[in-house]
Amino acid sequence: MADSALSIRTIDESDLPDFQRVMASAFLGDHLGEDSKWLKVLERDRAHAVFDGDELIGTSGILTREITVPGGRQAQAGAVTVVSVKPGHRRRGVASMLMKAQLHGMHESGEALAMLWASEGSIYRRYGYGEYATSIAMLRMPTRMAFHPGVHVSDARIRQVSREEALPVMREFYEQVRTTRVGWLSRVEHTWDVQLADREVDRDGLTSYRYCLHPEGYVVFRVKANGDSGGPASELHVRELVCTTEQAYADLYRFLLDMDLAGEISFYTAWDDPITHMVDNPRKVRREAGDALWVRLVDVDRALPLRAYSSDVDSVLEVEDSFCPWNSGRWRFTVKGGEATVTRTEDPADVSLDVAALGSAFLGGVRLSVLRRAHRVVEHTPGHVDALTMAFLGVTEPHCPEVF
Numbered sequence: 001m002a003d004s005a006l007s008i009r010t011i012d013e014s015d016l017p018d019f020q021r022v023m024a025s026a027f028l029g030d031h032l033g034e035d036s037k038w039l040k041v042l043e044r045d046r047a048h049a050v051f052d053g054d055e056l057i058g059t060s061g062i063l064t065r066e067i068t069v070p071g072g073r074q075a076q077a078g079a080v081t082v083v084s085v086k087p088g089h090r091r092r093g094v095a096s097m098l099m100k101a102q103l104h105g106m107h108e109s110g111e112a113l114a115m116l117w118a119s120e121g122s123i124y125r126r127y128g129y130g131e132y133a134t135s136i137a138m139l140r141m142p143t144r145m146a147f148h149p150g151v152h153v154s155d156a157r158i159r160q161v162s163r164e165e166a167l168p169v170m171r172e173f174y175e176q177v178r179t180t181r182v183g184w185l186s187r188v189e190h191t192w193d194v195q196l197a198d199r200e201v202d203r204d205g206l207t208s209y210r211y212c213l214h215p216e217g218y219v220v221f222r223v224k225a226n227g228d229s230g231g232p233a234s235e236l237h238v239r240e241l242v243c244t245t246e247q248a249y250a251d252l253y254r255f256l257l258d259m260d261l262a263g264e265i266s267f268y269t270a271w272d273d274p275i276t277h278m279v280d281n282p283r284k285v286r287r288e289a290g291d292a293l294w295v296r297l298v299d300v301d302r303a304l305p306l307r308a309y310s311s312d313v314d315s316v317l318e319v320e321d322s323f324c325p326w327n328s329g330r331w332r333f334t335v336k337g338g339e340a341t342v343t344r345t346e347d348p349a350d351v352s353l354d355v356a357a358l359g360s361a362f363l364g365g366v367r368l369s370v371l372r373r374a375h376r377v378v379e380h381t382p383g384h385v386d387a388l389t390m391a392f393l394g395v396t397e398p399h400c401p402e403v404f
Contacts, residue, residue, distance in 0.1 A: 071308025
């Protein structure tokens with residue numbers, strides 16, 4: 001329960017210095033400074049602060065974005081960001097106040113989806129966010145690996161160019177691709193400044209970004225310089241690899257694998273990145289999985305019809321949602337021809353689950369059958385969990401390539 005001495009409101013210009021200081025201290029960093037890259041995308045009318053008297057002690061924000069959902073559809077979603085509580089003020093209900101203000105506001109405005117990257121895995125499920133809505137793979141591989149004999153590399157020219165030359169081309173490629181990739185987000189103008197921030201403080205000891213253009217895509221990477229008597233050992237840290245064709249994907253990976261003086265490539269990428277199946281020795285491609293985007297259904301009846309489904313199903317879902325009680329109760333979830341309808345019902349439940357489980361499954365990244373085995377989903381009518389699992393699955397694993 002929130003402390004009755006606390007208050008919450010959206011921020012104004014005068015709050016920004018304290019807003020930044022609280023964020024920095026909560027994340028154990030230095031003062032973010034007036035030139036903080038996040039200020040470029042912060043929507044102040046959607047940024048909240050909690051106050052103890054006149055002291056600002058909690059922060060949060062929402063970025064207005066579109067996310068690609070199964071079926072190649074675009075859904076508006078609130079990208080939750082900069083959530084922090086000032087040290088010394090924890091366990092007073094500050095985070096709950098921030099989450100409630102966000103989710104109730106989105107419910108009132110008709111925004112059916114929320115999403116975030118969780119700094120700690122134990123926090124956000126209590127607010128109805130489903131973990132592993134998208135997974136991410138930390139991929140490492142040695143250079144010089146050969147491709148499988150069936151992989152063709154074209155003679156397309158790949159050019160390393162300046163940031164100024166690359167950005168307009170990259171924006172066009174990204175916009176073409178993002179509407180075809182489940183979990184990818186729309187970008188406003190300053191998103192590029194945030195995602196590709198290149199000040200010395202952003203580099204973590206690596207070089208500035210290198211921008212390489214293919215006629216049908218691009219790759220952006222940094223270099224960690226290493227070397228020893230055994231030969232080339234520099235590391236290529238890939239930031240983005242975006243292609244409009246599968247051929248460009250093969251070409252750009254070959255370009256990276258053949259880079260002079262490089263010994264290893266690392267890349268936070270989709271769990272089903274095809275490179276593992278492109279090389280002749282897949283065991284050398286090492287992958288470490290982690291959670292990425294967490295998804296929250298703000299309104300179950302409006303969120304579920306936003307995406308397409310892979311098969312028909314007709315089930316009554318009993319949903320538990322203590323934080324947003326308007327979602328609690330029984331819903332008839334019916335899919336015909338890929339289109340879903342969701343209506344209130346008094347019929348007996350076929351499946352019981354909480355709203356976080358629905359958020360995990362929403363993009364097709366987590367199987368409801370797995371959540372049943374994890375005691376997160378309860379089946380009352382045999383066969384319904386399997387039918388729902390197949391309906392929610394997509395063609396590819398969902399993936400969100402950017403932290404916000």
